[in-house]
Amino acid sequence: MKTLGIQPVYSAAEGAGATVNGEAIGASRTETMHCCIVLWGAQFRCSSADWGSRIGHMSECPFCLIGAGAVDRDLVAYRTENVFVIPVPWQRAKNMGHCLVLPREHVTDLYSADRNLITELFDVVARVSAAAPKAFGASGSTIQQNNTIPDQVLHHLHVHVIPRSIGDAFKQPDITTKSEIPYAARVEQAAALRAALSGL
Incomplete structure (x- = not known):
């Protein structure tokens, strides 16, 4: 059982026209990137554009992340x-x-x-x-x-x-x-x- 993991989610190439969680992103993926948190085996999404800054929270409690408004x-x-x-x-x-x-x-x-x-x-x-x-x-x-x-x-x-x-x-x-x-x-x-x- 996965408890917590954060990863970028892509469904197409990294350039213009790519999509993240079904949403179109621009030429610069860092502007609109989403990340995915896996909690109890289910996905939670981070809608913050600066998703990279969330990677440091991987070892933290996912409920704390949600409570702080960082995700979902x-x-x-x-x-x-x-x-x-x-x-x-x-x-x-x-x-x-x-x-x-x-x-x-x-x-x-x-x-x-x-x-x-x-x-x-x-x-x-x-x-x-x-x-x-x-x-x-x-x-x-x-x-x-x-x-x-x-x-x-x-x-x-x-x-x-x-x-x-x-x-x-x-x-x-x-x-x-x-x-x-x-x-x-x-x-x-x-x-x-x-x-x-x-x-x-």
Whole structure:
């Protein structure tokens, strides 16, 4: 399983007429280059023109990069001063809209977080849980949080908000029924959640 990698993405020659992630680029590739971050085996995109400066972040936490706005700003459904929300790249077909609520600061475990941060984090969790029915047609949600569990790859505090529906046969752990959600679909999920949250 790949956890983090950053690489330029091309689909044609380097000169004029080449494309990056399906978008045309000019004669100078450094002006409009995109990069791709691989997280949990799924691609996240860096839209910054100075992608080369991101290479130094390869050993850093990808959640920190997203929280800082360095990559994938369009995947952030909601943001407060210290917390942000993103849809996960692997979701169950009957639980679409599965999101993570995370602190921008790199905190590894719930018990090591500042009390004010915990308050803000779970205030956002409550808001996302309340917005899930409107955003994703759910009847409720399951809230889950892990601390340094076996086989955990990314050690950045996060809380799962999983939309639930009647008859969804939800169970944990369950890796067999998850599938990778395309980037564009996750952007749509973020937009739907953002709209639902604005109505609360």
